[in-house]
Amino acid sequence: MRLARTPVAILVAVLFASPRVAAAQEPVRDFNELNTRLKPGDTIWVTDAQGREVKGKIVDVAPGVLRLKADGSKAYTSGDVNLIRTRRPDSLGSGALIGFAAGSSVGIACFIDTEGESEMAGWCTGYLLVFGALGAGLGVGIDALIPGKKTVVFRAPGSTGAAAARLTIAPIVTPRAKGVAVGLRF
Numbered sequence: 225m226r227l228a229r230t231p232v233a234i235l236v237a238v239l240f241a242s243p244r245v246a247a248a249q250e251p252v253r254d255f256n257e258l259n260t261r262l263k264p265g266d267t268i269w270v271t272d273a274q275g276r277e278v279k280g281k282i283v284d285v286a287p288g289v290l291r292l293k294a295d296g297s298k299a300y301t302s303g304d305v306n307l308i309r310t311r312r313p314d315s316l317g318s319g320a321l322i323g324f325a326a327g328s329s330v331g332i333a334c335f336i337d338t339e340g341e342s343e344m345a346g347w348c349t350g351y352l353l354v355f356g357a358l359g360a361g362l363g364v365g366i367d368a369l370i371p372g373k374k375t376v377v378f379r380a381p382g383s384t385g386a387a388a389a390r391l392t393i394a395p396i397v398t399p400r401a402k403g404v405a406v407g408l409r410f
Contacts, residue, residue, distance in 0.1 A: 251376040251377055251378055251379040252377065252378050253378075253379065253380075253381050255288060255290075255301070255302035255305070255378065255380075256287045256288060256302075258285050258290060258308070258377070258378060259285045259286075259287075261310075261377045261378075262282055262285050262290075262308075262310065262377060263282065263285065264282050264283060264284060264285065265281060265282060266281065266282045266310055267279065267280070267281050267282075267310065267311065268280065268281075268282060268292070268308055268309065268310045268377070269308070269309045269310070269374065270290075270292065270300060270305055270307070270308050271305070271306050271307040271308075271309075272300070272304055272305060272306065273303065273304055273305070273306055275306070278292070278294050278295075278298065279294060280292040280293050280294025280295075280298065281293045281294070283297065288301060288302065289301055290305070290308075302380070305378065305380060306379070306380045307376060307378065307379055307380070308376070308377045308378035309374045309375060309376050309377060310374065310375060310377050311371060311372045311373070311374050311375075312372045312373070312375055313372045314367060314370060314371075314372045314373070316364045316367050316368060318367060319363035319364050319365075319366055319367025319368070320360040320361075320363050320364045320367075321360075321363070322363050323359035323360045323361065323362050323363020323364065323366075324356045324357070324359050324360040324363065325356075325359070326359045326363070327355040327356045327357070327358050327359020327360065327362070328352045328353075328355060328356030328359065329355075330351050330352070330355040331348050331349065331350075331351035331352020331353070331355060331356065332352065334347065334348035334351050334352070335348045335352075390408070390409045391406075391407070391408050391409075392405075392406070392407040392408075392409075393405070393406055393407075394407075
């Protein structure tokens, strides 16, 4: 029965040890490039040159002009805007994966507890699949309730403020060294 547990243990180890690929994009610095990131109908948050934030839907993205529907119609040019943010939806796949891992732990515990009893392998596989599917469904449901993160789409050149500073923290794990790399960018 040791062979039946090995693929499950390898699958769980690979799922938890796989790093996620960072897909962040740097904000555009030229107002004329907004049409590469935004389209009519998108909901955005615009921080103007005076520091006021306005939430609205894009009516039109033309070179040099952004038209927004927010308490009436507003038009912004490059000199009027410091920051534009949008909310991108989160992938439901991460919720499904986390839910499946949590739910399938019942089946994995069953495999570990049986200690090689072949007549229990079918039950354990059923537990793994049923509780894994239930966990995946619950994970998708919970993930759907969480709104996506706001990301910066445009930052005016030379704009200042807390939004311009960036702190990065990354673990360092090598055979010879273990530690943390900290970076601060203004």
